[in-house]
Amino acid sequence: MADKPMIQLKDVSKVYDNGTVGLKDIKLTINKGEFVVVVGLSGAGKSTLLRSINRLHNITSGDILIDGKSITKAKGKNLRNLRRDIGMIFQNFNLVKRSSVLRNVLVGRVAYYPTWKTTFNLFSKEDKQKAYEALQKVDLADKVYARADELSGGQQQRVAIARVLMQDPKIILADEPTASLDPQTSIKVMDDLKMLNEKYGMTVLANLHSVELARKFGQRVIGIRAGQVVYDGKMEDTPESVFTDIYNGGDGNKEAK
Amino acid sequence: MPEKQNLMKLPKRKFKVMNLVWAIIMIAGLFISINVTNTHISVLFKNWDQFADIFVQISHPDWSYLSVIWPKLIETIKMAVLGTVIGSVVAFIYSLSIARNIVKNKAVTGVLRFIMNIIRTIPDLLLGAVFVAIVGIGPVAGVVALAVVTFGIVVKLFYESIETIDPGPIEALTAVGANKLQIIHHAVMPQIMTYFISYVLYAFEINVRASTVLGYIGAGGIGLNLQQTLQVFNYAQTGTIIIVIIVVVVLIDYVSSKSREALMK
Amino acid sequence: MDTTMKKLPAKPVDRKKQIIHWLIAILTIALIVWSFTDIDFGDIKATAGQIAGAIFAGIFHPDWKYVYNGSGEDLISQLWQTICIAFLGTFISAIISLPFAFWAAHTKHKHWYTSRTGKIVLAIIRSFPEIVLALMFIKAVGPGSAAGVLALGFHSVGMLAKLFSEEIENLEDGPNEAVVAAGGSKFHGIMFSTMPNLMPALISNTLYRFDISIRSASILGLVGAGGIGYPLIIALQYRQWDRVGIILLGIIIMVVIIDWISGWIRKKLV
Numbered sequence: 130m131a132d133k134p135m136i137q138l139k140d141v142s143k144v145y146d147n148g149t150v151g152l153k154d155i156k157l158t159i160n161k162g163e164f165v166v167v168v169g170l171s172g173a174g175k176s177t178l179l180r181s182i183n184r185l186h187n188i189t190s191g192d193i194l195i196d197g198k199s200i201t202k203a204k205g206k207n208l209r210n211l212r213r214d215i216g217m218i219f220q221n222f223n224l225v226k227r228s229s230v231l232r233n234v235l236v237g238r239v240a241y242y243p244t245w246k247t248t249f250n251l252f253s254k255e256d257k258q259k260a261y262e263a264l265q266k267v268d269l270a271d272k273v274y275a276r277a278d279e280l281s282g283g284q285q286q287r288v289a290i291a292r293v294l295m296q297d298p299k300i301i302l303a304d305e306p307t308a309s310l311d312p313q314t315s316i317k318v319m320d321d322l323k324m325l326n327e328k329y330g331m332t333v334l335a336n337l338h339s340v341e342l343a344r345k346f347g348q349r350v351i352g353i354r355a356g357q358v359v360y361d362g363k364m365e366d367t368p369e370s371v372f373t374d375i376y377n378g379g380d381g382n383k384e385a386k
Numbered sequence: 387m388p389e390k391q392n393l394m395k396l397p398k399r400k401f402k403v404m405n406l407v408w409a410i411i412m413i414a415g416l417f418i419s420i421n422v423t424n425t426h427i428s429v430l431f432k433n434w435d436q437f438a439d440i441f442v443q444i445s446h447p448d449w450s451y452l453s454v455i456w457p458k459l460i461e462t463i464k465m466a467v468l469g470t471v472i473g474s475v476v477a478f479i480y481s482l483s484i485a486r487n488i489v490k491n492k493a494v495t496g497v498l499r500f501i502m503n504i505i506r507t508i509p510d511l512l513l514g515a516v517f518v519a520i521v522g523i524g525p526v527a528g529v530v531a532l533a534v535v536t537f538g539i540v541v542k543l544f545y546e547s548i549e550t551i552d553p554g555p556i557e558a559l560t561a562v563g564a565n566k567l568q569i570i571h572h573a574v575m576p577q578i579m580t581y582f583i584s585y586v587l588y589a590f591e592i593n594v595r596a597s598t599v600l601g602y603i604g605a606g607g608i609g610l611n612l613q614q615t616l617q618v619f620n621y622a623q624t625g626t627i628i629i630v631i632i633v634v635v636v637l638i639d640y641v642s643s644k645s646r647e648a649l650m651k
Numbered sequence: 652m653d654t655t656m657k658k659l660p661a662k663p664v665d666r667k668k669q670i671i672h673w674l675i676a677i678l679t680i681a682l683i684v685w686s687f688t689d690i691d692f693g694d695i696k697a698t699a700g701q702i703a704g705a706i707f708a709g710i711f712h713p714d715w716k717y718v719y720n721g722s723g724e725d726l727i728s729q730l731w732q733t734i735c736i737a738f739l740g741t742f743i744s745a746i747i748s749l750p751f752a753f754w755a756a757h758t759k760h761k762h763w764y765t766s767r768t769g770k771i772v773l774a775i776i777r778s779f780p781e782i783v784l785a786l787m788f789i790k791a792v793g794p795g796s797a798a799g800v801l802a803l804g805f806h807s808v809g810m811l812a813k814l815f816s817e818e819i820e821n822l823e824d825g826p827n828e829a830v831v832a833a834g835g836s837k838f839h840g841i842m843f844s845t846m847p848n849l850m851p852a853l854i855s856n857t858l859y860r861f862d863i864s865i866r867s868a869s870i871l872g873l874v875g876a877g878g879i880g881y882p883l884i885i886a887l888q889y890r891q892w893d894r895v896g897i898i899l900l901g902i903i904i905m906v907v908i909i910d911w912i913s914g915w916i917r918k919k920l921v
Contacts, residue, residue, distance in 0.1 A: 183832055213834035223825035228847045236843050240834025261396035274399050289829070296833055416742060419735035423796035423877065437791035467686040507906035508899065509866035511782075511873060512883065516895065519887045520703050522696040529690065599780050603873060603884075616786055628783060635778040 133161040134197075135300060135332045136182060141191035143177055143356075151177040152188070153356040161299075164326045164333045166347030166364075168340070168375055174356040175336040179302045182334070183215045184208065196299060213240040216293030216331075218322075220305040222285040226278040230269065230288050233277050234260040237295030256295075263291040267321055283314030290321050301325060303335035307342060315339070319346050340372045443621035444628060451623045452630070455611050459630060462607035465525050466597040469532020470590045476533070477540035478582065482570065484541070485548040487556065506538035510596040514605040525606025532597060536589045543585045544578070551577040580649050587642045587649075594638045598631045702892060709896020717897060724882075726901045733878035734905065736796050736871070737864035740803025745857045747808045752815030753841075758824070769816070777809030781867060785876040796877025803864055803871070811860050818852040819845065851920050858913040865909050869902050879905075 136159040143151035152174050159165055167175045180186040182193060184200050192201050200211045216237070224233045235252050238260070242252070264270050267287040272280060277288065286306060293301055303322060307315035319342055326333045337343045343350065343364075350367050352360030352375040360371055420426070483489050484498045513534050517527040555573035564572065601609025608627060615623040696702075719727045755769030785802035792798050826844035835843065872880020879902060886894040 185828060185832060209834040209836060211834075212832060215832070217829065217832040219825060219829060221823075221825050223829035225826045225844045225847050227850065228843075232843075232847075236830055236835070237833050239830065239839045239843065244836060244838055258396050262393045265393055270394060273396070292829070292833070302832075415738055419739040419742075419800075422732055422735040423739055423800050425739060425797040425800045433791045433793075437787055440787050440790055461689070464686040464688075464690060467682060468690065471683050471686075503907070504903055507866075507903045507910070509870050509902075511870040512880065512899075512902070515873060515884060515887055516706065516899070519890075519895070520696070520699050520706075522694065522699075524694060525690050526692055526694060595778070599782055602782060612780070612783065616783070624783065628779065631780060632775055632778040636774050639774070639778075 134158045135161045135163075135195070136334070137194040138182075139192045139194070141181060141193060142189050143181060143186065144189045150356050151186070152181065155191070155356075155358055157351070157358060157361075159332060159334060161332055162326070162330045164323070164346065164348045165335070165351060166343040166349070167334065167336045167351045167353060168338070168343055168372065169353035170376060171338070173353045175353050176304055177356070178353065179217075179304050179334065179336060182300075182302060183212050183217060185217075209240050213296055214299045216296045216298035216301045218286070218289055218293060218301065218303040218306045220308045222282070222289045222309075224277040224285055224288055224292075226276070228277060229274050230264065230277055230280070231257070231260055231273050233288055234263055234291045234295055237263075237292040240296075260291070260295055263294040264288070266294065266324075267291050281314075282310050283317060286310060286314075286318050287321060290318070290325070294325070298331060300332045300334065303333065305336050305338065307337070307339065315342060316345075322346070340376075343372075440621050444625035446622055447625035447629055448620075448622035449626065451615075451626045455608055455627055455630060458601070458608045458611055459634070461525055462597045462601070462609075463594070463634075465528045465532060465600070465607050466590065466593040468529045469597070470536050470586060470593050472529070473533035473536025474540055474582075474586045474589065477537045477544060480537070481541050481544040481548060482574075485545045487549055487551070487553060488566075488570065488574065502538070502541050505534060506542060508534075510535045511599065511603065514600045515603045518604045523604040528597060528600040528605035528607055531600065531605060532593045535596060536586075536593060539589045539592060540582075540585045543588075544582055547581045548574065548578055584646045584649050587646050591639050591642050595635055598635065705892030706896045706899070709893030710900045711896075712893065713897040713900065714893055717894060718901075726879075726882075726897065729879045729882055730901050730905050732796055733868045733872075733880075734865065734909070736799045736803060736878050737861060737868040737909075739800045740868065741807060741857060741861045741864045743800070743804030744807035744811050744860070745853070747804065748812035748815050749853075751808060751812035752819055755812060755816040756819035758820050758822070766816075770813075773809050773813050773816075775809075776806070777813070779806070779809075781806045782871070782874050785871050785874050789875055794875040794877075799868060799871040799876035799878055802876060803867055806867070807860055807864060810863075811856065814856045814860075815849075815853060818849055818856065822848055855917050855920055858917050862906075862910055862913055865906055869905075 136157070138155050138157040141155040141157075142153055145151055155178070167178065169175050177186060181188050182195070182200070184193075184203075188201060192199055194200070195211055195214065198211060200208065203211050225236070235256065238252065238256050241256075246252075261270065261273055264273055267290050269280075269284060269287055269291065272284065272288075277285060280288065286309075301322065306318055306322070310318060322333055322335065323346055325331045335347075337347075347364045350360065350362060350364055350371070351358060352371065354375065360367075360375065362371075480498065480502070484495045484502065486492070486495055489495055510531060513531040514528060517530045521527050521530065551574065555577070556569055559569045559573045597607050597609075599609045599612065601607040601611070602613045604610070608631065612624065612627050615621070615627065717726055719725050722728075751769065751773060755766055755773055757763065757766035760766050781802060784806055785798055788798035788801045792801065822845060826848065827840045830840045830843050831837075868877075869879045869883075872878040872882070873884050875881065879898060883895065883898045883902075886892075886898060
C-alpha cells in the first residue's frame with residue numbers, strides 16, 4: 130500500500146485551562162489504511178490525543194492535518210466537513226438512548242444534509258436503506274426499530290459502528306471501544322473494526338488498555354506517557370517488555386532500541 | 387463498494403396507534419381550550435400598548451412609597467413565619483400518625499391521609515379568601531391560611547420520608563422492650579429531623595411568596611398595598627411593591643435553599 | 652480477667668460547631684417570638700364558628716341546581732373553563748420555556764455569566780406576583796379567561812424553564828459529542844441528542860406544572876381573569892355560605908381528578 134499520510138500531527142501540544150499538560154510536542158504521521166493501537170496508563174493522554182484529531186478538544190499549539198487539510202484552522206462548515214470524514218467510537222457508545230436504532234445510525238449522516246432537512250427528519254430513502262444495510266453488516270438488522278436502550282452493551286457498540294459506517298469516513302477513532310464490554314463481546318467489536326479496516330481501507334486509530342487485544346488486532350503500536358509519545362513501532366517487532374514498561378511507568382523507548 | 391452479502395430492503399416501521407391518539411387528544415385539547423377561553427393571538431395585540439404602558443410605569447418605581455409599605459412588609463414576613471411554625475408543628479404530629487411503619491392501623495392512617503389529601507388540593511389564595519370570610523379581615527386570616535398550606539406541604543413530604551427510614555433501629559428498640567414514644571425518640575427522630583427541618587424551610591419559601599399576595603383579598607400583609615395602588619391606577623407605586631416583593635422572595639429563597647443544601651450534606 | 656476498665660472519656664466537643672448551632676437556635680426562637688407580636692389572635696369574628704359550619708353544611712348539602720343548569724354560569728361550566736385556562740396556559744408556557752431553559756442551562760454555554768443571567772431572569776419571572784400579571788393582562792385584553800391564560804402562560808415560565816434547564820444540565824454529554832464528532836452542528840446536537848433524551852422529562856415536568864396551573868387558574872378568577880375563582884369571591888361577598896361550600900367541593904374534586912390523571916400519565920412515561 131502506498132504510504133499516503135492520512136493523519137499528521139505537527140508539534141502538537143495541549144494544556145488544559147487548569148494548567149494540566151495533556152499533550153506535549155507530539156509529532157506523528159499515520160498512513161492510509163493503518164490499524165494503530167495507542168497504549169498507555171489512564172490519564173497518560175490517549176483520549177486527549179484522539180479527541181484532538183477530530184477537534185472535540187482544541188489544541189494549544191501545533192497543527193493537525195487530516196488527509197492534507199488542517200483541522201486546527203478549519204471553522205464552521207469546513208470543520209464539520211472534515212469531521213464527517215472521521216468516525217468516532219466511544220467507550221460509552223454515546224447513543225441517544227431514547228431514539229430508535231435507525232435514527233441513531235442516521236445521525237452519522239447529518240453532516241451531509243442542510244440543517245432544515247434534518248430538523249424535520251427528512252432523510253432520503255436511499256440513506257434509510259443505507260442505514261439498514263450498515264446494520265446488517267454488524268448483524269443487527271432485526272433491531273432496526275428497537276429503542277437503543279433496549280440493546281445490550283455489545284449491541285449498542287455495534288450500532289455505534291453502524292453509525293460510523295454511515296459517515297463513509299476515511300478515518301476511525303476508537304476511544305476505549307471495549308472498556309465497558311465483556312471479553313467475548315470485545316472481540317466481536319474489534320473484529321468489526323478490523324473488517325472496516327481491511328474491507329474498506331479505513332484508517333483505524335484505537336485506544337486500548339487491554340494488551341491482549343492490542344496484540345491481536347494492532348499493526349502498529351504507539352505508547353503514550355505523560356502526554357508524550359514514548360514508543361512507536363510495528364506490532365511484530367514489539368517485545369512484551371515494551372508493554373510491561375509502559376504500564377509500569379517505564380520508558381518503552383530504551384528497550385526498543 | 388465490493389459487497390457479497392445479500393442486503394435486505396428496509397422493512398416498514400410498525401404504526402403506533404397510541405402516538406396518534408395522544409396527538410389527537412393534544413390538538414383537540416388545544417382547540418377546545420382556545421375556544422372556551424376565547425384566547426386569540428389578535429386579542430393580545432389589540433391593546434398591547436395599554437399593557438406596555440403599565441409595564442413602563444411599573445418599571446419607574448416611586449421610591450418615596452417605600453416608607454409606607456415598610457410596616458406592611460414586616461407584617462408579611464411575620465405572617466409567613468407564624469403560618470410556617472403553626473402549620474409545621476401540627477404537621478409533625480400528623481405525619482407521625484399517618485406513617486405506616488409507626489401506626490399499624492390501616493383504617494386510621496387511611497382516613498387521616500384522605501383528609502390530608504383533600505386539604506392539599508385547595509390553593510392558598512382561595513384558603514385566604516375563605517378564612518377572611520370566617521375570621522374577618524386582617525393578618526390572622528392570612529396566618530391560618532398559610533398554616534393550612536404549610537400543613538399540606540410538610541405532611542406529604544415528611545410522612546413519605548418517615549416511611550423510607552431504616553427499619554433496623556425500630557426493630558432493635560422493639561426487641562429491647564421500648565414503648566412507642568421511646569421508639570420514636572430513639573429510633574425514628576434521629577433519622578428524620580434533618581428532613582423535617584428541610585421541608586419546613588421549603589414550605590417557608592412557598593409561604594413567603596404566598597403571603598405577599600394574600601393581602602390583596604384582605605388577609606393581611608403587603609398585598610393590601612398592592613390592591614390599593616392598583617385600584618387607583620398608581621402603577622409607579624405598584625412597581626415599588628413588586629420590586630420589594632421580588633427582592634424579599636429571591637433573598638429568602640436563596641438563604642433558605644443554601645441552608646437546605648447545608649443540612650442535607 | 653483485667654478488672655481495671657477504662658473510665659468513660661468525656662464526649663468530644665467541637666466548640667465552634669456547638670456555638671453556631673446554639674446561635675441558629677436562639678435566632679430562630681427570637682424570630683418566632685417576634686412574629687407573634689402585633690398580630691392579634693383575639694380579634695377573630697364572633698361568628699367564625701357559625702360561618703365555618705355553614706360552609707361545611709354547603710359541602711354536605713350541595714345546591715344541585717347550581718351544579719349544572721346549562722346556563723354557562725353553573726359550577727360545571729366554570730370548572731371546565733378553569734381546566735381550559737390551565738391547559739392552554741401550561742401549553743403556552745411549555746413552548747416559551749424551551750428557549751429560556753437552554754439559556755439558563757450552564758452546560759450549554761462557554762461563559763458562566765450567560766447561564767447566570769438566564770437564571771436571574773427566571774427567578775424574577777417566578778417572583779413576579781401572578782395576580783398582578785393577571786391584572787396587567789386584563790388591562791390589555793379585557794376581563795375574562797384570556798387574561799388568565801396569558802398570565803398563567805407567562806408566569807409558569809419562571810418555574811417550568813428552571814425545571815427544564817436542570818434536566819438539560821443533568822444530561823450526559825456523550826451522545827451530543829457523538830453528533831458533533833460525526834460533523835453535526837450545535838443545532839444538530841440539540842435536535843438529535845438533547846431533545847430526544849429530554850422529552851420524557853419535559854412531558855413529566857409539564858404535566859406536573861399542569862397540576863399547579865389548575866390551582867392557579869382557580870385563583871385568577873379572584874381578580875377577574877376567568878375561572879371558578881370569580882363565582883367563589885361573589886358567593887363570599889354575598890354570604891351565600893352553602894354556595895361557597897359547593898364551589899370548594901367542586902374545586903377539590905376537579906383537582907383530585909386532574910392530579911390523578913396526570914400522575915397516571917407520568918407513571919406510564921417512566
